[in-house]
Amino acid sequence: xxxxxxxxxxxxxxxxxxxxxxxxxxxxxxxxxxxxxxxxxxxxxxxxxxxxxxxxxxxxxxxxxxxxxxxxxxxxxxxxxxxxxxxxxxxxxxxxxxxxxxxxxxxxxxxxxxxxxxxxxxxxxxxxxxxxxxxxxxxxxxxxxxxxxxxxxxxxxxxxxxxxxxxxxxxxxxxxxxxxxxxxxxxxxxxxxxxxxxxxxxxxxxxxxxxxxxxxxxxxxxxxxxxxxxxxxxxxxxxxxxxxxxxxxxxxxxxxxxxxxxxxxxxxxxxxxxxxxxxxxxxxxxxxxxxxxxxxxxxxxxxxxxxxxxxxxxxxxxxxxxxxxxxxxxxxxxxxxxxxxxxxxxxxxxxxxxxxx
Amino acid sequence: xxxxxxxxxxxxxxxxxxxxxxxxxxxxxxxxxxxxxxxxxxxxxxxxxxxxxxxxxxxxxxxxxxxxxxxxxxxxxxxxxxxxxxxxxxxxxxxxxxxxxxxxxxxxxxxxxxxxxxxxxxxxxxxxxxxxxxxxxxxxxxxxxxxxxxxxxxxxxxxxxxxxxxxxxxxxxxxxxxxxxxxxxxxxxxxxxxxxxxxxxxxxxxxxxxxxxxxxxxxxxxxxxxxxxxxxxxxxxxxxxxxxxxxxxxxxxxxxxxxxxxxxxxxxxxxxxxxxxxxxxxxxxxxxxxxxxxxxxxxxxxxxxxxxxxxxxxxxxxxxxxxxxxxxxxxxxxxxxxxxxxxxxxxxxxxxxxxxxxxxxxxxxxxxxxxxxxxxxxxxxxxxx
Numbered sequence: 001x002x003x004x005x006x007x008x009x010x011x012x013x014x015x016x017x018x019x020x021x022x023x024x025x026x027x028x029x030x031x032x033x034x035x036x037x038x039x040x041x042x043x044x045x046x047x048x049x050x051x052x053x054x055x056x057x058x059x060x061x062x063x064x065x066x067x068x069x070x071x072x073x074x075x076x077x078x079x080x081x082x083x084x085x086x087x088x089x090x091x092x093x094x095x096x097x098x099x100x101x102x103x104x105x106x107x108x109x110x111x112x113x114x115x116x117x118x119x120x121x122x123x124x125x126x127x128x129x130x131x132x133x134x135x136x137x138x139x140x141x142x143x144x145x146x147x148x149x150x151x152x153x154x155x156x157x158x159x160x161x162x163x164x165x166x167x168x169x170x171x172x173x174x175x176x177x178x179x180x181x182x183x184x185x186x187x188x189x190x191x192x193x194x195x196x197x198x199x200x201x202x203x204x205x206x207x208x209x210x211x212x213x214x215x216x217x218x219x220x221x222x223x224x225x226x227x228x229x230x231x232x233x234x235x236x237x238x239x240x241x242x243x244x245x246x247x248x249x250x251x252x253x254x255x256x257x258x259x260x261x262x263x264x265x266x267x268x269x270x271x272x273x274x275x276x277x278x279x280x281x282x283x284x285x286x287x288x289x290x291x292x293x294x295x296x297x298x299x300x301x302x303x304x305x306x307x308x309x310x311x312x313x314x315x316x317x318x319x320x321x322x323x324x325x326x327x328x329x330x331x332x333x334x335x336x337x338x339x340x341x342x343x344x345x346x347x348x349x350x351x352x353x354x355x356x357x
Numbered sequence: 358x359x360x361x362x363x364x365x366x367x368x369x370x371x372x373x374x375x376x377x378x379x380x381x382x383x384x385x386x387x388x389x390x391x392x393x394x395x396x397x398x399x400x401x402x403x404x405x406x407x408x409x410x411x412x413x414x415x416x417x418x419x420x421x422x423x424x425x426x427x428x429x430x431x432x433x434x435x436x437x438x439x440x441x442x443x444x445x446x447x448x449x450x451x452x453x454x455x456x457x458x459x460x461x462x463x464x465x466x467x468x469x470x471x472x473x474x475x476x477x478x479x480x481x482x483x484x485x486x487x488x489x490x491x492x493x494x495x496x497x498x499x500x501x502x503x504x505x506x507x508x509x510x511x512x513x514x515x516x517x518x519x520x521x522x523x524x525x526x527x528x529x530x531x532x533x534x535x536x537x538x539x540x541x542x543x544x545x546x547x548x549x550x551x552x553x554x555x556x557x558x559x560x561x562x563x564x565x566x567x568x569x570x571x572x573x574x575x576x577x578x579x580x581x582x583x584x585x586x587x588x589x590x591x592x593x594x595x596x597x598x599x600x601x602x603x604x605x606x607x608x609x610x611x612x613x614x615x616x617x618x619x620x621x622x623x624x625x626x627x628x629x630x631x632x633x634x635x636x637x638x639x640x641x642x643x644x645x646x647x648x649x650x651x652x653x654x655x656x657x658x659x660x661x662x663x664x665x666x667x668x669x670x671x672x673x674x675x676x677x678x679x680x681x682x683x684x685x686x687x688x689x690x691x692x693x694x695x696x697x698x699x700x701x702x703x704x705x706x707x708x709x710x711x712x713x714x715x716x717x718x719x720x721x722x723x724x725x726x727x728x729x730x731x732x733x734x735x736x737x738x739x740x741x742x
Contacts, residue, residue: 020466020468021468023466027466027467030469030470031469031470034470179374179375180375181375181376181379182374182375185382192720195719195723196681196719197681199684199687200695200712200715200719203712204712207702208708208709208712211392211393211708211709212392212393214392215395215396215399288483292485296487296685298487298688299685299687299688306487310491323495323500324495324499327488327491328492331484334483334484334485335480335483338484342482
């Protein structure tokens with residue numbers, strides 16, 4: 001199979017470069033139009049980012065210049081990354097972000113997948129929470145209302161998906177259950193959540209939930225958004241895991257039953273591990289989607305990365321001066337993280353395809 | 358029977374599990390509901406949907422149907438819903454057209470074109486939609502010139518920091534007769550094409566397909582134009598010294614949302630179209646060529662009909678997602694269903710009913726879109742296998 005693929009690809013490379021770009025009149029036009037677009041974009045980008053840009057100085061200098069305002073990024077970088085977290089304590093969210101990224105990178109190595117990794121994550125999350133929240137070990141207490149920026153975005157995404165995964169697996173099992181009441185409950189929840197936008201679930205969590213709590217009981221705003229994201233993600237994960245469970249040959253379950261394993265035993269030992277392995281690529285795609293979707297917490301007023309970038313522009317010193325720089329910086333950050341995860345997802349797909357051949 | 362024996366009976370155990378599950382769900386629901394009723398009573402907030410009939414009293418910046426602040430909350434919600442449908446349907450149509458072109462261009466043998474399209478798709482898919490909405494909105498508001506120096510993109514199309522102005526068509530009379538004629542003409546042309554195709558398949562002799570179809574399409578329009586008085590004006594925008602006059606004015610919020618949704622949809626559609634076409638084996642293309650079909654015909658008659666079967670199901674999801682994503686309108690202030698509901702929540706203090714209402718609407722829209730697309734999918738799916 002691999003050989004056949006190579007053979008079919010060859011001819012394109014064998015063509016001379018000239019023929020690829022200028023083979024037919026139509027192709028020549030396409031090439032020229034593409035070159036024109038690229039040249040125009042490159043010229044605009046270079047003149048805005050470099051030639052006309054202001055590299056150092058005050059807001060007034062930026063106001064006078066026609067290009068990008070780099071001093072703005074320098075001045076507001078800390079705020080954009082960490083929000084209103086106390087300035088002297090910002091090494092803590094910084095460390096938390098680094099830990100998150102390192103832990104994610106390690107978890108990405110397929111050879112390490114297994115129960116120890118799950119245990120390690122379960123241990124890491126309280127440590128991260130302690131680091132951010134403080135109150136013990138000589139760390140000053142920082143309430144969640146002051147958390148913000150990139151660490152908050154990471155937290156909403158990763159904690160959300162890590163907690164949603166077991167819930168999603170349970171929902172998938174419930175949906176495939178042969179107990180009608182449980183199946184109907186699971187289907188209702190999954191279809192209801194998947195049929196409405198994330199915004200409405202966030203609205204429910206931020207506006208409706210307080211009404212449903214007994215008098216005097218209040219929930220942390222951040223926790224409410226986090227719960228909304230977990231419930232929302234669980235419904236989507238459930239559908240992915242269900243596909244994996246249904247793709248499993250029936251023989252696996254039947255063999256397990258023949259060995260005398262009962263439901264929870266073969267679910268935990270046989271079916272779910274195999275199903276999860278086949279659905280890892282779509283799960284990673286879901287991760288990327290949710291990393292971007294957590295920006296919606298802007299609408300219920302949480303200071304995630306996009307919102308710190310947005311509110312940074314309201315600084316009276318800089319108001320109306322750097323209007324695009326912040327968004328473009330945020331776009332680059334989101335692009336880099338999403339593109340890395342996307343490349344990782346393609347790597348996994350390739351690896352699993354080879355495994356099946 | 359003793360409880361121990363019951364526990365060993367599988368039927369009894371299954372029943373017990375289900376009863377426990379239902380009891381827990383009902384119990385939680387009852388607990389939350391009673392809390393909510395107590396809270397509402399204490400805070401003196403009304404319940405029920407009586408508010409729908411009361412006077413809204415707020416202004417909506419974009420109204421596809423007549424609306425005054427003195428109209429009811431119900432009518433305000435209808436305006437919001439129409440705004441949602443307007444922006445979502447437009448971006449679905451535009452996004453599908455652009456996405457299909459980009460998807461095909463992605464497979465071009467010209468590396469420059471295919472790489473450029475890859476860049477387009479990646480740039481759109483790896484950055485959150487909400488960020489793009491803020492970005493486009495800022496670009497329109499802060500970087501475009503004022504109306505006085507509006508830029509002419511095309512003749513009659515002006516952009517400025519107050520949005521987009523395009524030529525408008527004003528029907529003084531004859532709108533419905535022309536619309537009816539166009540519908541009739543389209544139906545007749547499509548019907549003839551189907552008949553010609555069936556005859557060609559049955560008899561093997563080729564039929565005069567499209568010339569007759571064109572005649573069938575134009576005939577009703579010509580008849581309508583002759584029989585009824587058609588009075589139509591093109592309202593062409595004119596750039597005066599201080600402002601633009603004439604034309605239709607699209608507000609910056611609408612333009613930013615339409616742009617963001619369209620581009621986002623197009624990137625996903627492009628990937629779906631590309632993978633759908635790539636999934637059709639090389640053998641199909643080679644066989645079509647061996648039969649003497651030119652590339653264009655091979656695409657239209659052999660590749661696309663097969664690719665559509667693969668493309669349609671994921672396309673359904675994209676359309677449903679676009680509908681749901683249009684709710685991000687609230688972030689830049691386009692008065693869609695969610696934003697109008699939010700205003701109502703703030704005014705009446707009733708949170709549960711407006712949220713439940715717009716969730717129901719989205720559920721219905723999602724289900725309606727999937728049902729429509731499922732019907733179409735059944736139409737193009739392989740038959741008799």
